[in-house]
Amino acid sequence: MMMTMLLRQSKLFLITWLFATHICLASRFNIEVKDGLISIIADNISINKVIKELSIKTGIPIGIYVPLKDKISINVKDMTIEEILKRLCKNRAIIYVYIPKKRAYKIVSAKIYKSNHALSLDSHPIIKKKNTLTILNKKSKLQDNLKSKPAYKKGELLIRFKKGISKNKIKELHSKIGSIVLDEIEINGEILQRIKLTAISEKDAIHFYVNSDIVKHVERHALRYINEIHPNDPRFIEQWAPKKIQLQKAWELTKGSPSVIIAVVDSGVDYTHPDLSDNIWVNRAEMEGKEGVDDDGNGYIDDIHGWDFAENDNDPMDRIDHGTNVAGIISAIGNNGIGITGTAWNIKIMPVKVVLDNDSDGGLLSMDIIKALLYALKNGARVVNCSFGGEAKSEEEILAFLELRRAGIIAVCASGNDGKNNDMYPVYPASYDLDNIISVGASDKNDYLASFSDYGKESVDLLAPGVDILTTSAGGYYIKVSGTSIAAPFVSGVIALIISKSPFIDYYSCRLALLNSVDKIFFILNRVSSGGRINALRAICRACISTGDLSCDGKVGIEDAILALQAVSGLNPDICPVCMSNSNIDLDINGDKRIGIEEAIYIMKFISN
Numbered sequence: 001m002m003m004t005m006l007l008r009q010s011k012l013f014l015i016t017w018l019f020a021t022h023i024c025l026a027s028r029f030n031i032e033v034k035d036g037l038i039s040i041i042a043d044n045i046s047i048n049k050v051i052k053e054l055s056i057k058t059g060i061p062i063g064i065y066v067p068l069k070d071k072i073s074i075n076v077k078d079m080t081i082e083e084i085l086k087r088l089c090k091n092r093a094i095i096y097v098y099i100p101k102k103r104a105y106k107i108v109s110a111k112i113y114k115s116n117h118a119l120s121l122d123s124h125p126i127i128k129k130k131n132t133l134t135i136l137n138k139k140s141k142l143q144d145n146l147k148s149k150p151a152y153k154k155g156e157l158l159i160r161f162k163k164g165i166s167k168n169k170i171k172e173l174h175s176k177i178g179s180i181v182l183d184e185i186e187i188n189g190e191i192l193q194r195i196k197l198t199a200i201s202e203k204d205a206i207h208f209y210v211n212s213d214i215v216k217h218v219e220r221h222a223l224r225y226i227n228e229i230h231p232n233d234p235r236f237i238e239q240w241a242p243k244k245i246q247l248q249k250a251w252e253l254t255k256g257s258p259s260v261i262i263a264v265v266d267s268g269v270d271y272t273h274p275d276l277s278d279n280i281w282v283n284r285a286e287m288e289g290k291e292g293v294d295d296d297g298n299g300y301i302d303d304i305h306g307w308d309f310a311e312n313d314n315d316p317m318d319r320i321d322h323g324t325n326v327a328g329i330i331s332a333i334g335n336n337g338i339g340i341t342g343t344a345w346n347i348k349i350m351p352v353k354v355v356l357d358n359d360s361d362g363g364l365l366s367m368d369i370i371k372a373l374l375y376a377l378k379n380g381a382r383v384v385n386c387s388f389g390g391e392a393k394s395e396e397e398i399l400a401f402l403e404l405r406r407a408g409i410i411a412v413c414a415s416g417n418d419g420k421n422n423d424m425y426p427v428y429p430a431s432y433d434l435d436n437i438i439s440v441g442a443s444d445k446n447d448y449l450a451s452f453s454d455y456g457k458e459s460v461d462l463l464a465p466g467v468d469i470l471t472t473s474a475g476g477y478y479i480k481v482s483g484t485s486i487a488a489p490f491v492s493g494v495i496a497l498i499i500s501k502s503p504f505i506d507y508y509s510c511r512l513a514l515l516n517s518v519d520k521i522f523f524i525l526n527r528v529s530s531g532g533r534i535n536a537l538r539a540i541c542r543a544c545i546s547t548g549d550l551s552c553d554g555k556v557g558i559e560d561a562i563l564a565l566q567a568v569s570g571l572n573p574d575i576c577p578v579c580m581s582n583s584n585i586d587l588d589i590n591g592d593k594r595i596g597i598e599e600a601i602y603i604m605k606f607i608s609n
Contacts, residue, residue, distance in 0.1 A: 031057045037078040044071050151392035155197045156221035158396050163189045165214045185371055194367040222392035223363035226322050227414045227485040240445050241465035246537035253540055256344030257500035262330055262383045262492050263376035266323030268316040269351035270474040271305050275332045275339035280305055281350040298378055306351035307375055309368040316351035321474045325481050326387050328472030329489040340470055343493025350381055364388055370400040377407050382499055385492040386413040387485035389427040398432055405436040408507045412492040414484035415441045415454040422456035431459050436507050442466025442487040443533050447521045453484055455527040462518050462530040464490040494536045502543045513543040
């Protein structure tokens with residue numbers, strides 16, 4: 001009877017099972033299906049056997065075009081059929097059929113190929129036309145398969161409701177399909193919620209919510225992953241990067257100001273590390289306030305050193321190491337007789353944690369990232385470092401970065417470590433087309449593009465050192481690491497130096513100063529938009545954009561007049577020598593290659609006007 005039914009259904013399938021014999025399984029091989037989710041325990045079992053038993057238990061025919069003799073060991077719990085197939089098959093094509101009555105797509109078979117072209121599931125995998133099947137185009141499949149980690153959180157959506165909608169109406173809407181609210185935040189009077197689906201598919205749920213008159217926007221819950229770094233030998237005495245990007249000369253102009261705050265959105269920061277502790281941001285209102293009280297009214301209780309959005313508590317301590325690596329490159333304390341020297345010695349690091357301690361590979365939730373960005377904005381950060389990425393675009397995440405843009409905050413984002421062209425295969429948030437986002441690739445000691453670094457003439461802005469970099473490690477240690485995660489904080493640190501020297505500079509002028517001052521590298525001219533690698537000294541000096549801005553603070557004022565009069569008097573004032581010699585910055589009013597009375601008069605007139 002079962003065989004007859006399968007043969008009748010074969011018109012829908014590319015191939016059908018010729019037999020479906022139930023196999024008595026030992027404890028080392030067991031498959032359970034509950035509420036549409038699958039759990040498998042298999043120890044050195046033929047992949048053929050696993051797939052056949054999976055088909056029997058789920059009732060979903062799975063055809064195999066070629067023999068698969070490989071044996072596998074797998075232990076997974078509560079996964080969808082798509083996720084199981086991705087785990088089992090390195091090369092695959094999953095086929096769907098349309099069910100008109102349910103307005104849903106259902107997996108009916110899967111072909112397993114032994115080829116060099118890996119095809120995988122896309123977020124919108126099929127276009128339905130007159131009850132026929134349309135397979136994904138090749139480009140979409142290849143793009144989706146570039147990373148093995150899932151792009152979205154299974155069974156979850158982000159929903160933004162229209163302004164003024166009551167909680168009761170929202171609750172009533174969710175109850176119709178059994179959705180559970182996991183998290184929420186209010187943004188500009190609109191409620192954004194993270195919800196868990198319990199009864200219907202993501203695709204059906206999106207259709208349901210889109211058609212509601214109280215919903216403004218709905219999307220799948222995108223995941224992000226920290227751009228993995230590659231530990232090498234512990235402790236490497238020489239730091240090659242500062243010399244390469246002219247940091248030593250830049251430090252003669254500024255070592256950073258404690259008023260400049262960089263939010264490190266990451267796995268947290270070891271804020272007790274001896275080379276970092278004095279440069280960790282402190283929320284004075286909470287430190288000096290009452291325990292258990294939101295003393296500063298920012299919505300977070302006792303957030304003395306930042307916030308942990310992954311665990312939703314006030315301790316952003318790093319137990320994975322990634323965020324501490326990033327923080328050390330930005331602002332390890334200089335000239336303190338221990339360890340290393342960061343890019344900006346004296347600025348403050350705000351730890352904002354978005355990674356679970358026990359799940360470093362589980363994915364960063366975009367909802368947590370959104371809240372982290374808004375926290376950084378609310379608490380005074382001028383720069384946000386984002387050394388993570390993912391392939392799924394999130395409209396809600398874009399809105400959060402736009403909030404940063406409105407506040408004049410720059411976000412520095414790692415381009416990714418897959419060695420691919422981001423113009424073709426974007427990585428988010430680095431690839432969002434926003435002018436307050438700086439996308440950073442990694443270079444080595446010889447100014448070559450690092451072998452692992454993503455690039456892109458249109459989508460990656462510049463390179464920074466990212467190979468064999470010595471930095472801080474959680475627990476008071478030091479480690480040598482590589483990655484675009486490590487390149488990005490060099491750029492964040494240089495931006496902090498620019499802001500420290502030119503505190504009134506706006507984000508866009510800062511961007512231009514950074515990108516227009518790179519060291520052009522011939523063999524990467526067509527790999528990144530700026531055509532080069534960061535130069536800290538030139539970037540700081542390039543930020544002196546105003547004629548007569550002798551103090552390099554981004555404006556012309558009384559300080560510049562005093563410097564000009566000191567120069568006239570022969571007192572040798574502290575005027576940036578590179579600014580003076582840079583033909584792109586017109587400080588020499590009369591062209592006599594010195595600061596004299598004409599410059600002093602010009603500045604006094606400018607101030608008067």
